[in-house]
Amino acid sequence: MSDSAALMFGENSLQRHAKPPLVCVMLSTFNGARYVRDLLDSLLRQKLCILRILIRDDGSTDLTLSILDSYARNHKNIDLLVGNNIGVNTSFFELLRLAPDEAEFFAFCDQDDVWDADKVVRAVRMLPDAGKLLPGMYCSRVRIVDESLQLCSFSPLASRGPSFENALVENIAPGCTILLNKPARRLLISRLPNVENIVSYDWWTYLVLAALGHVIYDGQATLEYRQHATNVFGASTGIERWWRRLVRFKESAYHLRVFDQAKELLLVFGDSLPAYRRAVLEDFLTAIKSPGVLQRVRYAAGSGVYRQSVIDNILFKVLVCMGKA
Numbered sequence: 374m375s376d377s378a379a380l381m382f383g384e385n386s387l388q389r390h391a392k393p394p395l396v397c398v399m400l401s402t403f404n405g406a407r408y409v410r411d412l413l414d415s416l417l418r419q420k421l422c423i424l425r426i427l428i429r430d431d432g433s434t435d436l437t438l439s440i441l442d443s444y445a446r447n448h449k450n451i452d453l454l455v456g457n458n459i460g461v462n463t464s465f466f467e468l469l470r471l472a473p474d475e476a477e478f479f480a481f482c483d484q485d486d487v488w489d490a491d492k493v494v495r496a497v498r499m500l501p502d503a504g505k506l507l508p509g510m511y512c513s514r515v516r517i518v519d520e521s522l523q524l525c526s527f528s529p530l531a532s533r534g535p536s537f538e539n540a541l542v543e544n545i546a547p548g549c550t551i552l553l554n555k556p557a558r559r560l561l562i563s564r565l566p567n568v569e570n571i572v573s574y575d576w577w578t579y580l581v582l583a584a585l586g587h588v589i590y591d592g593q594a595t596l597e598y599r600q601h602a603t604n605v606f607g608a609s610t611g612i613e614r615w616w617r618r619l620v621r622f623k624e625s626a627y628h629l630r631v632f633d634q635a636k637e638l639l640l641v642f643g644d645s646l647p648a649y650r651r652a653v654l655e656d657f658l659t660a661i662k663s664p665g666v667l668q669r670v671r672y673a674a675g676s677g678v679y680r681q682s683v684i685d686n687i688l689f690k691v692l693v694c695m696g697k698a
Contacts, residue, residue, distance in 0.1 A: 393422045396493050396552075397476035399468035400428045401461060405484035406436040408599060411522075413444050413451075415488040415596075422493050425476065426451045429468050432458030437484075465548070465574040470562050479558045481575065483549040485599040486515075487522060492595040496552035499589050508557035508586030510578065512546035515598035522597055531681045535590045537650050540576075540583040541635055541657055542689060543680045548575030550595060557586055570637040572630050580638055584650055632661055653677070661693065670694050 398416055402409060416426055428451065430438055438455065445453040454471070456464070465481060472479050478497055482488075489495075496511040512535075517525045531545040539545065553561070561581060571577045582588050639646075639654055646654065660672035673690040680686045 394477045394497055395423045395425065395475060396478045396480060396497070397472045398424060398426045398480045398482050398493075399465065399472055400426060400482040400484065401431055401464040401468060402428060402433060402437050402441065402484045403431040403458070403461070403464075404433045404435045404437060406433075406440055408485045409437060409440055411487050412482070412484055415486075415490075416482070417448065418490045419488065419493045420490050422497065424450055424493065425473060426482075427454070427468060427472055428452065429454040429456055429464055429471075431456060431461070431464045460568070462568045462571065462574040462577075466562075466565055466568070469558060470565075472558065477555060479553045479555075481548040481551045481578075483598075486549050487597040487599070489595050493552070495591070495593075495595060496550075499591060500552070500554055501589075506556065508560045508582055509554045509589065510546070510557050510582040510586060511550075511552040511589045511591065512579070513550040513591035514594040515547055515550060515596055516594045518597045518599055520599065522599065525600065527594055528598070529682060530592055531590055533679065533681050535579070535583055535588040537580075537583040538653060538677045539679055539681065540580040540588075541654070541678055542631060543685070544573070544576035544579055545590065545681060546575055546579040546588070547598065548573070548578070549598065550591075551575060551578060553578070553582075557582055560585060564641045566637050566641050570630075570633045572634050577634065580634065581642065584638065584646055584654075585642060632658065635661075661696075663696075666694065666696075669696060 396419075400412075405412075413426075416424065426448075428441055428445075430441060430453070441451075441453050445451045456467070459467070469479065478493075478500075480493060480496070496513070499511055500509050514528045514530060516527055519525055528547065531539075533539065535545060561578060566577060568574075579588065635654060635658055639651075639658065643651060643654075656672070656676065657678060660669055660676070663669050663672075673693040680689045
């Protein structure tokens with residue numbers, strides 16, 4: 374089995390614990406008063422684990438702080454930090470840095486979602502024994518729902534599974550589904566990136582763990598991902614997702630950020646990458662920025678870098694040839 378594997382079932386990691394594992398849930402909030410109660414209630418319903426909820430408010434101006442303070446006063450396992458507005462990516466990296474060292478696992482969390490009661494325990498169960506020693510990460514699909522929690526669709530199934538070659542050009546790990554083991558957390562906070570050079574904290578996490586650890590992908594949805602007008606990162610699928618991507622290419626320098634993120638990985642972790650992955654990364658950076666159309670076409674046709682769906686992969690290769698990937 375490769376070090377980045379898509380697993381539908383895993384051995385019961387909880388059997389290896391004399392007591393339920395301590396899991397730190399890291400929640401960054403910003404003006405989330407409308408939905409944050411639903412989220413917190415779903416966290417407090419988690420089964421078969423000891424949960425510590427670490428919340429950092431990123432400068433809310435609505436009633437979010439009042440709601441969070443009420444929950445923190447009534448639940449001893451909730452800790453609330455109040456900070457200035459530093460943006461979602463920096464806020465989550467700060468939470469990761471401040472999370473308690475005694476925790477065995479660490480989970481990112483969004484303020485709008487509703488977690489299944491077995492979300493955390495399922496993630497813990499699916500991390501293999503090797504996860505105790507090697508940096509490991511779990512992620513899953515989500516159920517996309519409207520503001521009233523009515524099902525709209527599911528996030529796309531990553532049928533080809535996680536890998537470094539995929540992580541360079543696509544994020545299959547919504548932050549709200551990610552669970553990290555202790556070595557993964559140590560790895561991520563050992564060398565934090567310049568947030569100006571990454572697309573998102575969750576994509577960076579997937580990229581680093583695919584490069585230097587192992588990634589477990591769960592094809593079962595484990596939470597309700599609420600879509601509304603103020604989502605920081607929305608979910609879209611199929612043609613809609615690629616239409617948005619093409620519009621971004623036309624109207625902005627978004628495509629440069631994927632390149633910049635890969636370049637940041639080389640800068641931050643290049644000396645730690647296995648030789649073959651460093652070669653994959655350097656080939657990607659060289660080909661994507663090559664002024665020669667023929668070199669880009671050869672790379673698009675022959676490289677192992679891929680997106681999950683057939684259509685997405687074809688469009689990706691076309692964009693590489695155009696110098697817009």
